[in-house]
Amino acid sequence: MKFGGTSVADVERITNAARRVxxxxxxxxxxxxxxxxxxxxxxxxxxxxxxxxxxxxxREYDAVVASGxxxxxxxxxxxxxxxxxxxxxWLGWQLPVRTDSVHGSARILGIDTExxxxxxxxxxxxxxxxxxxxxxxxxxxxxxxxGTDTTAVAVAAALNADRCDIYTDVDGVYTxxxxxxxxxxxxxxxxxxxxxxxxxxxxxxxxxxxVEVAMNHHVRVQVRSSFSDVPGTLVVDEDEIVxxxxxxxxxxxxxxxxxxxxxVADRPGVAAAVFGPLADGNxxxxxxxxxxxxxxxxxxxxxxxxxxxxxxxxEILSKQKDDIGFQQMIADGDVVKVxxxxxxxxxxxxxxxxxxxALADRGINIHAISTSEIKVSVLIAAEYTELAVxxxxxxxxxxxx
Amino acid sequence: MKFGGTSVADVERITNAARRVxxxxxxxxxxxxxxxxxxxxxxxxxxxxxxxxxxxxxREYDAVVASGxxxxxxxxxxxxxxxxxxxxxWLGWQLPVRTDSVHGSARILGIDTExxxxxxxxxxxxxxxxxxxxxxxxxxxxxxxxGTDTTAVAVAAALNADRCDIYTDVDGVYTxxxxxxxxxxxxxxxxxxxxxxxxxxxxxxxxxxxVEVAMNHHVRVQVRSSFSDVPGTLVVDEDEIVxxxxxxxxxxxxxxxxxxxxxVADRPGVAAAVFGPLADGNxxxxxxxxxxxxxxxxxxxxxxxxxxxxxxxxEILSKQKDDIGFQQMIADGDVVKVxxxxxxxxxxxxxxxxxxxALADRGINIHAISTSEIKVSVLIAAEYTELAVxxxxxxxxxxxx
Numbered sequence: 001m002k003f004g005g006t007s008v009a010d011v012e013r014i015t016n017a018a019r020r021v022x023x024x025x026x027x028x029x030x031x032x033x034x035x036x037x038x039x040x041x042x043x044x045x046x047x048x049x050x051x052x053x054x055x056x057x058x059r060e061y062d063a064v065v066a067s068g069x070x071x072x073x074x075x076x077x078x079x080x081x082x083x084x085x086x087x088x089x090w091l092g093w094q095l096p097v098r099t100d101s102v103h104g105s106a107r108i109l110g111i112d113t114e115x116x117x118x119x120x121x122x123x124x125x126x127x128x129x130x131x132x133x134x135x136x137x138x139x140x141x142x143x144x145x146x147g148t149d150t151t152a153v154a155v156a157a158a159l160n161a162d163r164c165d166i167y168t169d170v171d172g173v174y175t176x177x178x179x180x181x182x183x184x185x186x187x188x189x190x191x192x193x194x195x196x197x198x199x200x201x202x203x204x205x206x207x208x209x210x211v212e213v214a215m216n217h218h219v220r221v222q223v224r225s226s227f228s229d230v231p232g233t234l235v236v237d238e239d240e241i242v243x244x245x246x247x248x249x250x251x252x253x254x255x256x257x258x259x260x261x262x263x264v265a266d267r268p269g270v271a272a273a274v275f276g277p278l279a280d281g282n283x284x285x286x287x288x289x290x291x292x293x294x295x296x297x298x299x300x301x302x303x304x305x306x307x308x309x310x311x312x313x314x315e316i317l318s319k320q321k322d323d324i325g326f327q328q329m330i331a332d333g334d335v336v337k338v339x340x341x342x343x344x345x346x347x348x349x350x351x352x353x354x355x356x357x358a359l360a361d362r363g364i365n366i367h368a369i370s371t372s373e374i375k376v377s378v379l380i381a382a383e384y385t386e387l388a389v390x391x392x393x394x395x396x397x398x399x400x401x
Numbered sequence: 402m403k404f405g406g407t408s409v410a411d412v413e414r415i416t417n418a419a420r421r422v423x424x425x426x427x428x429x430x431x432x433x434x435x436x437x438x439x440x441x442x443x444x445x446x447x448x449x450x451x452x453x454x455x456x457x458x459x460r461e462y463d464a465v466v467a468s469g470x471x472x473x474x475x476x477x478x479x480x481x482x483x484x485x486x487x488x489x490x491w492l493g494w495q496l497p498v499r500t501d502s503v504h505g506s507a508r509i510l511g512i513d514t515e516x517x518x519x520x521x522x523x524x525x526x527x528x529x530x531x532x533x534x535x536x537x538x539x540x541x542x543x544x545x546x547x548g549t550d551t552t553a554v555a556v557a558a559a560l561n562a563d564r565c566d567i568y569t570d571v572d573g574v575y576t577x578x579x580x581x582x583x584x585x586x587x588x589x590x591x592x593x594x595x596x597x598x599x600x601x602x603x604x605x606x607x608x609x610x611x612v613e614v615a616m617n618h619h620v621r622v623q624v625r626s627s628f629s630d631v632p633g634t635l636v637v638d639e640d641e642i643v644x645x646x647x648x649x650x651x652x653x654x655x656x657x658x659x660x661x662x663x664x665v666a667d668r669p670g671v672a673a674a675v676f677g678p679l680a681d682g683n684x685x686x687x688x689x690x691x692x693x694x695x696x697x698x699x700x701x702x703x704x705x706x707x708x709x710x711x712x713x714x715x716e717i718l719s720k721q722k723d724d725i726g727f728q729q730m731i732a733d734g735d736v737v738k739v740x741x742x743x744x745x746x747x748x749x750x751x752x753x754x755x756x757x758x759a760l761a762d763r764g765i766n767i768h769a770i771s772t773s774e775i776k777v778s779v780l781i782a783a784e785y786t787e788l789a790v791x792x793x794x795x796x797x798x799x800x801x802x
Contacts, residue, residue: 011452045472051412052476053483060482063490064475067468071446074465075453081461082454089464093494094539138495 001031002130002152005039006169007226008072017167017226018079021125025085030120032159033087034130034152035076037068042131058103062132062142066092069129069148077127087125090116092132093140097151099133105144106133108151108213111158128155146207153210157217164214164221165232166206171225172233173198173205175398176250180386183399187248188231191238191343194248195221197375201339202253211235238343246344246351247396250389256286257310257333258367258379259303259317265325266299273324274301277316283309287337287368287379301326302368304379307333335367336385339377340392352376358395364388402432403531403553406440407570408627409473418568418627419480422526426486431521433560434488435531435553436477438469443532459504463533463543467493470530470549478528488526491517493533494541498552500534506545507534509552509614512559529556547608554611558618565615565622566633567607572626573634574599574606576799577651581787584800588649589632592639592744595649596622598776602740603654612636639744647745647752648797651790657687658711658734659768659780660704660718666726667700674725675702678717684710688738688769688780702727703769705780708734736768737786740778741793753777759796765789 130148224232531549593616625633
């Protein structure tokens with residue numbers, strides 16, 4: 001059972017979360033609880049490290065920010081004890097949750113659960129501080145933002161748990177953002193692949209890496225609300241889902257920016273000249289479109305970068321202008337990437353075509369397209385976001401009856 | 402160098418404290434820094450543990466409250482690095498600071514400093530999280546309130562340091578509370594014994610246990626301000642002080658309460674009948690006065706208990722009324738204990754007499770007296786506190802010229 005920041009935001013909410021744990025224990029289940037820091041705490045800690053030193057040592061950053069989960073782990077254990085449930089907190093270094101040495105965004109290498117399992121036999125609940133681990137240097141590591149989801153799934157995998165329940169402030173994964181589409185439906189079951197695409201294409205309900213870990217270890221994950229008793233969304237292997245929808249969900253991602261290089265010399269090596277320097281600058285390029293040039297001499301290149309990296313990308317490309325040989329650069333931060341996602345696409349033709357037609361019918365211009373086996377993404381002007389999402393949600397028959 | 406909560410209350414103050422450390426390093430000194438939690442943090446953490454569970458598990462309490470020092474240790478290391486000083490944080494479990502298993506008020510058993518000393522050779526500053534250690538059970542322990550002073554002195558002892566500088570919000574130890582006596586003077590040097598009495602008799606500048614550790618290991622301690630460059634007060638062995646004042650300081654302690662049992666049967670075993678049940682109730686009795694009875698049959702007994710324990714003490718004694726055989730119990734929470742302290746008393750007669758006379762001249766009635774080799778304490782009505790302290794400060798020639 002994993003409880004996120006809003007679910008442990010204060011003493012009252014921690015107590016509520018503990019009640020849910022106590023219910024599971026009284027139902028005869030052996031439970032490990034993984035907790036985030038109280039909502040807002042991690043932001044405050046990160047802010048302090050930034051204020052004190054712009055170029056901070058990631059090992060000290062980790063020591064500071066890991067403290068938030070330490071507090072909630074202890075408080076959760078106390079809340080459980082107060083309800084007559086045997087419980088103890090486990091910090092990352094105590095289990096330990098062994099990670100690699102990449103401070104600030106470490107990966108979990110393994111979790112020793114022998115002692116947890118022994119204590120399950122004594123009816124003791126394990127309360128594990130999320131987000132943190134022990135590096136090979138004997139120091140505290142953290143897993144990067146949202147890392148508590150990953151801790152939870154990794155603990156579930158190590159324990160060979162029946163299920164990993166992620167308690168959060170929404171009651172499941174929706175076909176799209178319910179703030180935009182009131183007819184959005186909660187999905188009962190979704191595959192790991194779809195969830196992975198949903199998470200990486202803008203759905204904020206689960207951290208991408210945690211879904212990867214769940215998929216690799218076949219951990220059944222349930223996303224559900226801390227504040228209601230409604231069943232949530234199960235994230236499972238494809239074979240657990242009898243009838244697949246062609247499209248499971250529509251996502252949008254606003255933190256993109258578009259760069260167009262006009263009249264680039266169309267010669268071998270030009271792509272390397274553009275994208276090499278961006279990669280050296282640690283800027284991830286996502287969608288790429290290269291329009292065929294009528295005379296074969298010049299071409300327009302359009303691609304997207306994270307919006308926060310747009311100024312850096314512009315600076316890098318300006319410096320390379322002569323080397324690349326473009327005439328003009330046009331940057332546009334006012335774009336959004338809308339994606340339709342569904343494993344059913346593999347066996348159904350015409351999914352992309354339906355998307356393009358539905359958007360065209362609304363007069364929405366597509367700037368770029370990218371596809372994967374179970375996803376079609378388009379880049380459009382940001383002002384059309386809501387219209388596009390609503391249109392596609394209807395077009396694929398996802399609206400609630 | 403130890404920095405207390407007000408000295409690391411925010412990012413700016415941590416940076417200021419780091420500047421002081423950097424100065425010492427640039428002067429060629431090898432430095433270990435010990436830090437408290439940001440002012441207010443520990444209170445908040447303690448409050449949460451109390452809200453969540455009245456009868457809390459001290460091991461979980463420790464895991465929660467130790468997080469405050471973890472944050473400042475990391476931030477201090479970052480601040481130093483930002484000034485070009487090599488530094489790393491050490492949490493209690495990392496050094497480790499080995500303690501006994503008394504969670505919530507553990508005692509330090511030993512500190513492994515080999516690695517610190519090795520890194521001094523690489524010009525690295527050690528930033529140690531105060532107040533915390535590692536228990537024999539492999540879990541986080543804390544040393545009790547003010548424990549960071551103890552960590553600092555213990556680290557200094559383990560390192561065989563030239564000095565342990567305690568940076569706080571006052572610029573030293575004063576002859577008495579300057580808020581009461583404007584003529585109070587900062588003491589340049591004071592002996593461990595005097596400091597110990599000052600601390601236990603109400604001076605809040607150093608934690609009692611830290612002075613004991615300093616005395617046992619002959620650690621020279623300097624109490625000084627984080628906010629000025631004025632030299633502070635040195636706490637040292639008696640032989641370092643050439644000319645001893647007869648009286649070094651005047652303290653007062655308000656958290657006392659007086660209980661008088663009237664007309665107690667004066668028979669063998671009556672003291673045990675009174676103080677046994679109080680001891681069983683974990684109530685510390687301090688000053689005790691038993692007035693001689695004219696007929697040898699009945700006596701009045703007066704003693705003090707911590708004010709917070711007064712209701713419990715009254716309840717215990719009421720239950721024992723028949724067993725003890727007293728006629729009436731009078732409780733008074735409106736009392737204060739005033740003490741004069743000085744190692745010079747050992748070789749000077751008449752110190753107590755001067756105290757009694759000075760107070761009598763002012764019409765201040767003494768309810769009880771207790772003495773030690775270097776201290777005379779009297780219990781008086783609380784309303785006379787300021788008058789008594791000022792009178793004694795003058796009477797022993799302590800007023801600043």
